[in-house]
Amino acid sequence: MNERNESRIPTLSQKEQVVLDLLISGGEQFGLELVENSRGAVGRGTVYVTLGRMERKGFITSEQEPPAPGAIGLPRRIYRTTPLGERALRAWATFTRELAWGGQA
């Protein structure tokens, strides 16, 4: 089942597009920053599910933030796009544009 999924062309949901867009335009960000910057497009209850899925697809990578001096809370994860993620967003934009043109023709 997984092998079959992996051999498929990766798809891009609307939330994933928003996340990729934000990460490309704003650089690396934390999950909560993505929620705030998305203006309601990505919620706090779903952001990490979306990010996890995108990481499995290879669109983004993440790493733990370096421990700040005096910090007592859990370390957060910082997310950034991969070249594949950037290509996927560009391809998706071309694809939807082509479809829109096709619809007008």
Next chain:
Amino acid sequence: MTSQPPGTRLHRWLATRMDRATFAALIEPTIADLQHEVEAAGDRPWPRRLAIARGYAAVLRVLAGHGFAWGGVLRRWGVVAAMGLAGALLMTWSQALHSEARITRSAFVFPMLLTPLVLRLSGAAAAFRPLMRAAIAAGMLMCLFGQGTVFIPGATVVLNIVRFVVLFLIVAFFASVGVSAAAVPHTFFQARRRQSIVAALAAASAAACVVLLRQAIVGPYEPRTLVAMTPFFVTFLAVVQLPAFFVTFIVSAVMSRATVALTLVGALCFPISTLVAARFDGGGISEVVGYLRFQPVLLLWHGLPFLIGGAVFGWMLARPIRAVQVAQPVVG
């Protein structure tokens, strides 16, 4: 006293109870966000409280949306709550419709027998102890919601304690029967076969529910129309019939190697239980014969759970028996 950031205790508690991958991917970053938001709010009380509330709400949303699908413990207790409440509904329903003890007992016992099987099939628990704890919890939930409170307010303390102990023993007994069926480490109970057993039991339960519904619509209880139709009696009689079934089946297996043929033998063996049930119901031999002659549709209807059960058992046993036959061919 050292002050801990908010969410630390929840983090510790969930860490031991959730699937590791889900916890790391979803819960840990959400709690980290909560702690950083609170830290960013500084010492101002209202922004701090707001950050805490928003953070915990986010954790709850994540748990509600994704915990059930991935978290073993949440799934287990979700199943327990669902079975307990469904059992309580079934009990209340049956008690409202009938004073017939078989029906009310079946409504009480059946969900408890089913709980460990559902837990095994859903992958929520597999070991004996968690299954036992969950089945007992489902049973006690049924007592709590299906029979009013476990404690009767007007009765003496001693009577209440005795009642509780008796209820608990009944629940523990039937929970252990269900758990034994679900936890036997044998190929007979491989996933697909367990599913078949649950399917047969579910079919019997559905048939009993149909009968209960019919009674609710058409009128009062007629003794002879409910022969052997309650899930408890279906289960009980199936167990009673198994020795006779096995002997017939093994004799047939020596004569035939075809899975279909053996399945049919299984299916034909089990209507015998209906006759036993008719005898149990208080009728003499002549009444049982009359029942066979004049009520063929009812006979089919009453025998349906056994027919399904027999076919399932026949199919389940055909393959291992064939495997033995292939290993040790019958000479003849």
